[in-house]
Amino acid sequence: MQEFLEQLEIREAAGRDLADRLRTQIAELTTQLAAAEKALERLRITRETILEIAPDLPGGLAPLPSAYRQILALFEDTADGLRPKDVCIALDTGTEPRHVEGVRAKLKRLVSRGILTEPEPGLFRLPQPTPSPD
Incomplete structure (x- = not known):
């Protein structure tokens, strides 16, 4: 029975390590996702700005x-x-x-x-x- 409990303890420790690694990865991915969303928002704003000023460009050129x-x-x-x-x-x-x-x-x-x-x-x-x- 002692051997069985030791195996459970080993598996629990491995599970905790895996959960910790996954939490770290989730935190890193969350940071990357936030940066990507910020970049997309900036591009959206840039596109809207260009389309707003396009009629004022020479020849009224839009993209x-x-x-x-x-x-x-x-x-x-x-x-x-x-x-x-x-x-x-x-x-x-x-x-x-x-x-x-x-x-x-x-x-x-x-x-x-x-x-x-x-x-x-x-x-x-x-x-x-x-x-x-x-």
């Missing part, structure tokens, strides 16, 4: 969705401009009429926001810098 940023990245590499089908090919989205028209609509939105220009029907490019008078 663009990733599809638009991908399209604009293509234009940074070409001075000649691109047509909607060229954009579809470069982005590997397919060249069916529905894809081309979807891209054309995005390009037209970028033109209406002053981010792109359409110097001739169906040809889109970044605005050309105006030469400075010397």
Whole structure:
């Protein structure tokens, strides 16, 4: 019977050690969680602030969705401009009429926001810098 009680005592001690380690881990995780939640709150506030001031930025630019940023990245590499089908090919989205028209609509939105220009029907490019008078 004494051996049985000693085994119980050993298991109890092991259980207490495990519980102590878990409490320590919970405390550490609680601290990490609080820090992560604080960072998320700061990001949320930053996003709201940017959206509040976006109308006051040059051209009223608000943050663009990733599809638009991908399209604009293509234009940074070409001075000649691109047509909607060229954009579809470069982005590997397919060249069916529905894809081309979807891209054309995005390009037209970028033109209406002053981010792109359409110097001739169906040809889109970044605005050309105006030469400075010397």
